[in-house]
Amino acid sequence: MQNFEFHNPTKIVFGANTVAKLAKLVPETARVLILFGGASAEKTGTLAEVRAALGGRVVQEFGGIEPNPSYETLMGAVAKVRAEKLDFLLAVGGGSVIDGTKFVAAAALYDGEPWEIAQSGGAKVKQALPFGAVLTLPATGSEMNNGAVVTLKATHAKLPFRSALLFPKFSVLDPSKTFTLPAKQIANGLVDAFVHTVEQYLTYPVQALAQDRFAEGLLQTLVEIAPQALAAPDDYDTRANLMWTATLALNGLIGAGVPQDWATHMIGHELTALYDIDHARTLAIVLPALLNVQRDTKRAKLLQYGERVWGIAKDSGSEDERVDAAIAATRGFFESVGIATRLSGYQLGQEAVEAVLAQLAEHGMTSLGEHRDIDLARSRVILEAAL
Known part of the structure; x- marks a missing residue:
């Protein structure tokens, strides 16, 4: 067996009716940006559950993250985080939304051109916003790792990156959220x-x-x-x-x-x-x-x-x-x-x-x-x- 170091700090909250636990998982003083993909999160009622659990916190939303999250779209979320001075991200969706949220978490605090995060494989990530996830599509494992992939549509470049700073603080896994997929x-x-x-x-x-x-x-x-x-x-x-x-x-x-x-x-x-x-x-x-x-x-x-x-x-x-x-x-x-x-x-x-x-x-x-x-x-x- 080869030498290794293993550390995974992500808290998993697994089971039915666990979205309500966001009330305690997200800091009470957090200014939250909810990130999601298309209309399904709204239609299934998951977003409504998330909003209810977050209660009176300052909450903004950013939708439209693609199945293969693009730099171009994600930079819109970065702009919103910076303009509204938001300090906690919450991904609601599958691996693409969580990957995109990881990029936003790093890019929002990055001084240079954010695409450098992907180009460097994550080596240039020195700080990142805290974030959590509500998983609705089981596939990528992004809910419990520190890696992501983003695409620059302008050049058709799809690049992976990872950083020890990009583990979700927690991920809520409710299998019933997959019933409508x-x-x-x-x-x-x-x-x-x-x-x-x-x-x-x-x-x-x-x-x-x-x-x-x-x-x-x-x-x-x-x-x-x-x-x-x-x-x-x-x-x-x-x-x-x-x-x-x-x-x-x-x-x-x-x-x-x-x-x-x-x-x-x-x-x-x-x-x-x-x-x-x-x-x-x-x-x-x-x-x-x-x-x-x-x-x-x-x-x-x-x-x-x-x-x-x-x-x-x-x-x-x-x-x-x-x-x-x-x-x-x-x-x-x-x-x-x-x-x-x-x-x-x-x-x-x-x-x-x-x-x-x-x-x-x-x-x-x-x-x-x-x-x-x-x-x-x-x-x-x-x-x-x-x-």
């Missing part, structure tokens, strides 16, 4: 959480036994609950397990002391920025192709993954056949929840390969993966395998 968003959440787990698990062995078993348990849970999560929107227990599994997939615990990949995400980000494909769906396009191209360097963990997650026995075939079966099972899982796993499923062809490679080069994404061996040439092979 479209099936498409639940499918996205299942895939997003699955790939988050894989990025930290499917690398190479370092004798991190607890992390491996924990990751395998999360993957098995997602596979087990997927049919019911899609078929029964108001099944509280299933949605509770989805919400908590998605949070655990990226709160830092399973990634402690192990090598991590993240090449699927970096390539997927470019597809989202260029073609506005949902984040999770870009992951489903890239991951099966990447696993096949990287099968030699990932062989030991692919065999372990096939056996422990998919039940592919050691005596069921040669190593190559078992690796093939594990990758096929992964692709099959994504497709079973209604998500296409090839570029052609989004009417994209060779032109998308060239465009993504140009963006990867522009953004310095030329040595990706746990071994830093995915250069532009190998990214081309991965993308062409995903056609």
Whole structure:
């Protein structure tokens, strides 16, 4: 196991009817900006619950944060924070709203050009406003980590950043808030959480036994609950397990002391920025192709993954056949929840390969993966395998 430091200060308030606890979670003297996405938070009554819980505090609102939050939109929130002298942010929504809130928290106190926050990967964040979250869409784990991704629409640049100053102070997780979500968003959440787990698990062995078993348990849970999560929107227990599994997939615990990949995400980000494909769906396009191209360097963990997650026995075939079966099972899982796993499923062809490679080069994404061996040439092979 590799050396590591692990610290996660986010308080989780989990369960039904927990939004009311904002009354005690948010400081009484706070001047609050509520950030949210579209109209669903209003229609479902969640915003009304939030407003009621905040009581007599000074409260302003900022809506319209996109599914892939843009710098251009978020700077409007930054301007509002500064003009109204607001000092506490509250994200109400899914990972995109929480990611956007993290950017606003840092940008509102940043002296330079705020896009530098993303360009530096978060290294330039020296202070940030406190913020909390009310999660309504389980997927990204942003509610319990210090990372985010924002897009500069002007240049189609989608960049990740993180900082120890960008952990939410608290996150309220009420599974009943997911009951009204479209099936498409639940499918996205299942895939997003699955790939988050894989990025930290499917690398190479370092004798991190607890992390491996924990990751395998999360993957098995997602596979087990997927049919019911899609078929029964108001099944509280299933949605509770989805919400908590998605949070655990990226709160830092399973990634402690192990090598991590993240090449699927970096390539997927470019597809989202260029073609506005949902984040999770870009992951489903890239991951099966990447696993096949990287099968030699990932062989030991692919065999372990096939056996422990998919039940592919050691005596069921040669190593190559078992690796093939594990990758096929992964692709099959994504497709079973209604998500296409090839570029052609989004009417994209060779032109998308060239465009993504140009963006990867522009953004310095030329040595990706746990071994830093995915250069532009190998990214081309991965993308062409995903056609």
